[in-house]
Structure formats: C-alpha cells, structure tokens
Amino acid sequence: MAGSLIDIIVFAPLAPIFGVILFWFIQLLFIENLKYLLTKIRDNHEPLCRFTNFLGILFQTICHALGYTVTKSGISSFYISVNYGKVAPKREKTGVFEWMSNAFLFIGPFFIPSTLLLIYLFFLMDKGFNIISTTNYTFSGNLTAFGENLYYFSEGFIGFLSNIDLLHPAHLGFFILLIFLGLGTRPSFIGEKKPEKVDMLFDLKNIRYNILHKPLYIFILFLIVYFLSYISFLFKQNWYVTLFSILGWLSIIAIISLIVAYLIIILIKLTDEIPGLWKLLPYITIPVSYLSMRSFFLYYPYSFSKSVSILVTIISTSLVVFVLLKYRTNKFKTKVDIKSLMKLGEGEKDGPR
Amino acid sequence: MDQDELLENEKVEKILSPHPLSFIGLQSLCMFLIVWGVLIGWLANFSDLKNLFAGYWVIILAWGLVLLIVGIIASLITIRWRIFFLYFGVFICGICLMLWMGSLDSAGIFIPFYMVAISIIGFLIVELYRRSHKYIISSHRIVFKGGVITKQERTLRYDKITDINSKQGILGQIFGFGTIIPISQSGFGLGIDNTFAAGGVQVGEKKVKFLGLFGGGKEVQTPRTRSYYELHGVHPYKEIKKIVENLVQGSVITPYQQEQVAFQKEQVDIQKQMRDLLKKQSGQNEEDQEIERKTI
Numbered sequence: 001m002a003g004s005l006i007d008i009i010v011f012a013p014l015a016p017i018f019g020v021i022l023f024w025f026i027q028l029l030f031i032e033n034l035k036y037l038l039t040k041i042r043d044n045h046e047p048l049c050r051f052t053n054f055l056g057i058l059f060q061t062i063c064h065a066l067g068y069t070v071t072k073s074g075i076s077s078f079y080i081s082v083n084y085g086k087v088a089p090k091r092e093k094t095g096v097f098e099w100m101s102n103a104f105l106f107i108g109p110f111f112i113p114s115t116l117l118l119i120y121l122f123f124l125m126d127k128g129f130n131i132i133s134t135t136n137y138t139f140s141g142n143l144t145a146f147g148e149n150l151y152y153f154s155e156g157f158i159g160f161l162s163n164i165d166l167l168h169p170a171h172l173g174f175f176i177l178l179i180f181l182g183l184g185t186r187p188s189f190i191g192e193k194k195p196e197k198v199d200m201l202f203d204l205k206n207i208r209y210n211i212l213h214k215p216l217y218i219f220i221l222f223l224i225v226y227f228l229s230y231i232s233f234l235f236k237q238n239w240y241v242t243l244f245s246i247l248g249w250l251s252i253i254a255i256i257s258l259i260v261a262y263l264i265i266i267l268i269k270l271t272d273e274i275p276g277l278w279k280l281l282p283y284i285t286i287p288v289s290y291l292s293m294r295s296f297f298l299y300y301p302y303s304f305s306k307s308v309s310i311l312v313t314i315i316s317t318s319l320v321v322f323v324l325l326k327y328r329t330n331k332f333k334t335k336v337d338i339k340s341l342m343k344l345g346e347g348e349k350d351g352p353r
Numbered sequence: 354m355d356q357d358e359l360l361e362n363e364k365v366e367k368i369l370s371p372h373p374l375s376f377i378g379l380q381s382l383c384m385f386l387i388v389w390g391v392l393i394g395w396l397a398n399f400s401d402l403k404n405l406f407a408g409y410w411v412i413i414l415a416w417g418l419v420l421l422i423v424g425i426i427a428s429l430i431t432i433r434w435r436i437f438f439l440y441f442g443v444f445i446c447g448i449c450l451m452l453w454m455g456s457l458d459s460a461g462i463f464i465p466f467y468m469v470a471i472s473i474i475g476f477l478i479v480e481l482y483r484r485s486h487k488y489i490i491s492s493h494r495i496v497f498k499g500g501v502i503t504k505q506e507r508t509l510r511y512d513k514i515t516d517i518n519s520k521q522g523i524l525g526q527i528f529g530f531g532t533i534i535p536i537s538q539s540g541f542g543l544g545i546d547n548t549f550a551a552g553g554v555q556v557g558e559k560k561v562k563f564l565g566l567f568g569g570g571k572e573v574q575t576p577r578t579r580s581y582y583e584l585h586g587v588h589p590y591k592e593i594k595k596i597v598e599n600l601v602q603g604s605v606i607t608p609y610q611q612e613q614v615a616f617q618k619e620q621v622d623i624q625k626q627m628r629d630l631l632k633k634q635s636g637q638n639e640e641d642q643e644i645e646r647k648t649i
Contacts (some may be wrong), residue, residue: 050527082526167399169392 007138013229015142016244019150023251027110028204030258031185037265044272054082055184059109061085066112067104071097099210099217106206113181114250114257120174121157121253128156131242137233142241149245154252161256163306167294178253182261185254267321273331274324282321289316360493366596369488372530375586376483382427382436383475386443389419390468397461409460413451416464417444443471488584490596495535499581507582511604513537518576519594531590533597534576534583544577 042049061080064087068075074090089101104112122129130152134145165171211218232240271279290313297305325331359365374380393416397406406412424440427433447467456463481501489496497507514535521531536542587593606614 047528054523054527082523167395169395 008233009230011139012137012142012233013226013240015139016146016241016248017225019143019146020244020247020251023150023248023255024110027185027251027254027258030255030262034182034185034258034262034265037262037269041265041269041272045268048268050082052183054080055180056109057082057085059113059184060105061087063108063112064101064105066108067101070104071101073097073101096217099214102210106210109185110254111247111250113185114253117174117177117181117253117257118246118250120177121160124170124174125156125160128153128160131238131245134238134241135236145238145241146245146248149241150248150252153245153249157252157256162310164310165306166290166310178257179261179264181254182257182259185258267317270321270325273329274321275328278324278328281324282317285317285320286313289313359491362492363494364492365489366492366600367488367490367593369490369584369587369593371483371486371580371586372525372528372588373480373483374524374528375530375532376479376580377524378431379479379482380476382439383472383479385423386468386472386475389416389423390465390472393419393468394461394465397464406461409457412460412464413448413457416447416460420444443468446471486580486585488587490593490600492600495584495597497582497584505581507541509535509537509541511601513539514601516542516576517594517598517601518542519590521590525586525590528588529590530586530588531594532583532585533587533590533594534578535597535601536576542576542578542582543574545572545574 038049038052057080061078064085065075065078068087068089071093073093075087076090077086077088079086093101130149132145132148132152134141136144164175166175228243229240232238267282271282274281290309293309293312294305297309302308322332393412396402396415397412406415420440421437421444424437428435428437447464450467451457451460451463454463485499485501487498489498494508494510497505497509499505515538516536518534518536519531520534525531534542584593584597
C-alpha cells in the first residue's frame with residue numbers, strides 16, 4: 001500500500017466521483033449539441049421532434065415514478081403525452097423521501113435508460129465487463145482503476161458496435177433501443193411552443209437547487225460514500241471503484257447513443273437539402289448496401305464480414321450523400337466552378353459578341 | 354362530393370380522409386406477420402438454435418403455435434375474433450400451399466417469403482380500406498362515406514349532434530391526427546363496453562357432480578362507432594375539431610336566443626291581435642257611415 005493516510009482518508013474516495021462528474025458533464029454537452037441540431041430540423045421534421053420529445057418525457061416520467069416507488073410514496077396518477085408528463089404521488093412525503101424522489105426526477109433520466117441498455121448489453125457482449133482490482137488505495141490509484149475499467153468497457157462496447165450483426169434480432173433490437181436512448185436522453189423541448197426550452201443550464205439549476213436546498217442530505221450522502229470507500233479499503237476489495245465505474249459505463253453508453261443519434265440527425269439534415277425524390281436515395285442505400293455486403297459474405301466467408309459490411313454501408317451512404325449534394329445542390333462548388341459560373345453570368349449580361 | 358349532391362346554399366368546408374397511420378392497429382397485424390416470418394426464417398436457418406428446427410414439422414408447429422397464440426391474445430384484447438380467424442386462415446393457407454407445391458421440406462425458407470407476401474397483401478388491403486373513407490364537412494352537415502365493396506353513407510346535421518367525443522393517441526399526437534366522434538340525439542356513435550365474470554364449481558368425482566356458474570356483468574356506454582361513421586384519424590386534428598365545434602355551436606340555439614325567439618313570437622301575436630282589432634274597428638266605421646248615408 002502506497003500513499004499517505006490523508007490521501008487515503010480524504011482524497012482517494014473523491015477520485016471516482018470526479019470521474020463520474022466529468023463523464024456526466026460530457027454527456028450533458030452532447031445532449032446540448034443534439035438539441036441544437038434538432039432545432040435546425042424542427043421546421044421540416046415536426047413529427048420527429050415531437051417523437052424525441054415524447055421519448056424524453058417518457059424516460060423522465062418513468063424515472064419520476066420510480067422515485068416515488070422507491071420512496072414508498074406510491075403513484076396516484078401517471079399521465080404522459082407528447083408535450084407533457086405528470087406523475088402524482090399517493091402520499092405526499094417530505095424530508096429525505098421528497099429529496100430522493102426529486103433526485104430521481106432530475107438525475108434519473110441521465111442514467112436509468114442507460115441502465116436498461118447496460119442490462120441488455122450484458123447478455124450480448126462477452127467482454128468489456130472486466131473489473132480491474134487495485135492495491136493502491138490512493139487518489140491516483142483509484143482514478144487509474146476507474147479509468148482502466150472505463151477503457152476496457154469502451155473497448156468492448158465499441159468492438160461490439162463495430163461487429164454488430166444487424167440481421168440478428170437481438171442485435172437489431174439493441175441498436176434500435178440505442179438510437180431511441182440517444183434521441184430521448186433528455187427532451188428536446190417541453191411544451192408545444194419553442195420558447196419554453198429545457199437546456200443544460202435548466203438541468204444544472206435544478207440539480208444545484210436540489211443540492212443546496214438540503215445540504216444535510218448531501219453531507220449524509222458523502223458520509224455514506226466515504227464509509228463505503230473505507231470498507232472497500234479495509235476488506236481490500238474494490239467495490240467502491242466498481243460502483244462508480246458502473247456509473248461511468250452508463251455515461252459511456254449514453255454518450256455513444258447520443259453520437260449515433262447525432263449522426264442520424266445529420267443525415268436527415270443533409271438529405272433535406274437534396275431536392276425531389278433524390279433525397280430518398282441515401283436512406284435506400286443503407287439497407288441495400290448492408291444486405292448486399294452480407295449476402296456477398298455469405299458466399300465468400302470472411303472473418304470481419306460484419307464490420308466490413310457496416311463500414312461499406314457508412315462509406316457508401318456518405319458517398320451517395322456527397323455526390324447528391326455536389327450535383328443536385330449548390331454545395332461543394334469549387335473555385336473553378338464559381339469562376340466559370342461568374343464568367344458565364346458576365347457573358348450573358350454583355351450579350352453575344 | 355358532386356355539385357348535385359349539395360343542398361341549397363350548402364358550402365363544402367373540408368373534404369377529409371383518414372391519416373395513413375390512423376389504421377395502425379390493422380397495420381400492426383401485418384407488421385407482426387413480417388416480423389414473425391423473418392424471425393422464424395432466421396431461427397430455422399441462421400441462429401444458434403437451428404439444430405432445434407431440423408425437422409420441417411418443428412418449424413411448422415412453432416410457426417403455427419405462435420401465430421395462433423398471438424391471434425388469440427390479440428382477439429381477447431380487442432374483443433374481435435376475426436383476428437384469430439385471420440391468422441388461422443394464414444396458417445391453413447400456408448400449409449395448403451406447401452403441400453400443393455411440395456415444399457414442406459423447405460418450410461424454413463418458404464414461411465418467411467410467404468409471410469412477407471401475405472403481409473404486403475394485408476398492407477394493400479388496409480390502404481384500400483383507408484382510401485375508401487371520405488368525410489365531407491359542409492356548412493349544413495357532415496357526410497361520412499365509405500366502403501370498399503358495399504358503399505355506406507351517413508349524413509349528420511349539426512343541430513342533431515348532442516356531443517362530440519375526440520381522442521388522440523400517442524402516434525396521433527406525434528403526427529397531428531385524431532378521431533372525432535359526433536354523437537347524435539339517437540345515440541348513434543355510442544358503443545357499450547361489457548365486462549363479465551364467471552366461475553364454475555364441480556364437487557365429487559364419480560357419484561355426485563355439482564356444477565355451478567356464478568356470473569356478473571357490467572355495462573358502460575362509451576363513444577365508439579365504425580370508422581365509416583366517425584371522423585377517423587383526421588389531419589390536422591385540432592383545426593378540424595375547431596371547425597366542427599364551431600359549426601355545431603352555430604346551429605344550436607342558446608337559452609338567450611330561445612328567450613328572444615319567444616319574445617318575438619309574443620310581439621307578432623300582439624301585432625296580429627292589434628291588426629284584427631283595427632280591421633274590426635274600420636269595418637264598424639264603414640257600417641256606421643253607410644247607416645248615416647241611408648238615413649240622410
């Protein structure tokens with residue numbers, strides 16, 4: 001065991017907490033980016049935005065209901081629509097129970113949907129759930145263990161995604177859920193009208209209020225966390241880092257789902273610029289290229305057939321979008337093109353010579 | 354709506370059809386056929402469990418069993434046995450086709466293609482059914498038209514509408530469509546939800562047998578009618594709802610207006626009485642003048 005006593009007692013427990021906060025903050029930034037992109041396509045894709053809104057509200061109301069169930073407040077009414085969700089408790093509880101149900105409402109949507117996906121992933125992914133055992137119970141030791149746990153999980157998860165078999169019902173189901181999670185981690189807008197926007201600052205304000213409103217509860221929570229850390233240290237087990245590593249995994253799942261959703265929204269935004277029925281071509285390219293590649297590899301087996309099929313799908317779709325944007329719109333006009341267009345314009349102005 | 358179908362001074366406000374996704378219940382029956390067909394194909398040919406599906410009868414048994422169980426569940430939930438019979442028909446037709454074509458051995462390949470083909474036909478029928486609906490909202494009435502083979506029509510005057518029920522599901526909220534049921538004074542547009550509970554008791558095995566049935570039922574009236582007789586899945590829902598409500602409101606006489614009509618009737622009666630009185634008086638004057646002339 002290395003490290004000073006102060007490091008072990010005071011600073012070591014903080015390491016994974018900082019790690020989780022950092023990943024959670026990255027998740028918030030990705031959510032903000034997705035929301036910004038959604039506002040850009042809102043005018044043309046009102047139903048899609050309503051759908052993402054619904055998903056967000058659904059996750060939020062489920063978390064709220066879960067909060068009331070955990071605190072034994074009971075649920076008297078559960079209402080959900082595209083614009084609004086409401087959960088009312090059977091018994092109004094105050095104090096720590098109220099604080100806990102609020103915590104579920106504000107923080108739950110960031111982690112609980114990812115938890116469901118993590119459970120699903122547990123049955124599909126065969127590696128990545130390794131927990132690194134540490135002997136160095138210091139700030140740096142805990143941080144390294146936390147980072148390594150996250151690294152192995154990320155490696156496994158990205159490896160799984162790049163080898164995902166979209167012709168396998170369970171894998172396809174997981175991929176669809178991943179997209180849904182990305183689209184609805186938090187609502188894009190609450191309410192039918194745009195101005196009533198729920199952004200990152202709104203979330204942070206709520207969480208800050210929840211923390212500052214009852215500082216005693218936060219203090220107790222920290223005491224419990226530190227207590228768990230000391231128990232882990234005394235028993236020479238890394239339960240403490242494992243617990244926070246799972247929270248980190250949840251953040252990673254959420255971040256990757258947000259990236260996937262972001263790519264889909266970008267595709268929608270780009271195809272909006274293509275006129276006429278040509279805009280459907282990229283969407284047709286996706287299944288056609290994937291199925292063609294899978295059929296090809298059925299007759300010519302190759303060990304990386306799934307990842308190559310996905311890669312070909314991505315490249316061919318990007319290429320189709322690029323070609324359509326270049327030849328069907330004014331995008332990607334080169335300097336030479338613009339100059340020749342300008343000359344042509346001047347020639348027309350002067351008239352034939 | 355043809356011009357000759359319109360009444361005097363009648364103006365057409367809107368001509369509507371149901372939204373393509375408003376028959377999602379029927380479409381999901383077809384979707385299930387695709388999903389299950391593809392899944393059984395995958396299980397029999399590509400999955401890790403394909404050894405389990407080695408014999409063709411196992412594939413057919415699994416396929417039919419799931420199809421019929423889902424049919425029974427869907428029928429019980431929607432209280433429509435036609436779903437079960439539909440799936441049963443699909444199953445029987447599939448077996449007959451396989452026997453006729455002699456492709457029982459390749460059931461694992463035949464079933465997915467058959468299911469996809471059947472569901473495509475199903476989607477087309479649903480689309481035909483949807484397109485057969487036409488709702489005409491005019492200044493005087495609502496005309497509901499429909500029917501693929503037998504044409505049906507319902508005309509409802511706004512003053513005969515007592516209630517308007519409207520509903521919008523999640524899909525409707527996302528895509529902006531919904532259903533409006535105008536309930537007439539005769540109760541057209543109202544359905545009944547029935548619940549019934551029953552239990553049986555049997556006492557004794559050989560000699561004494563007792564069978565008792567204990568049951569109870571409850572009825573609740575609820576707005577429900579065929580899609581031909583309601584504004585089913587109309588888009589844009591909110592706008593249509595407002596138009597219908599305004600038109601209904603415009604044809605209903607409010608209590609204040611009723612008072613005014615009664616008052617005006619009273620005034621007319623008084624004026625009639627006065628006119629009669631004046632006529633009588635003028636008649637008497639003429640008689641008096643004649644008598645005077647005669648005496649002179």
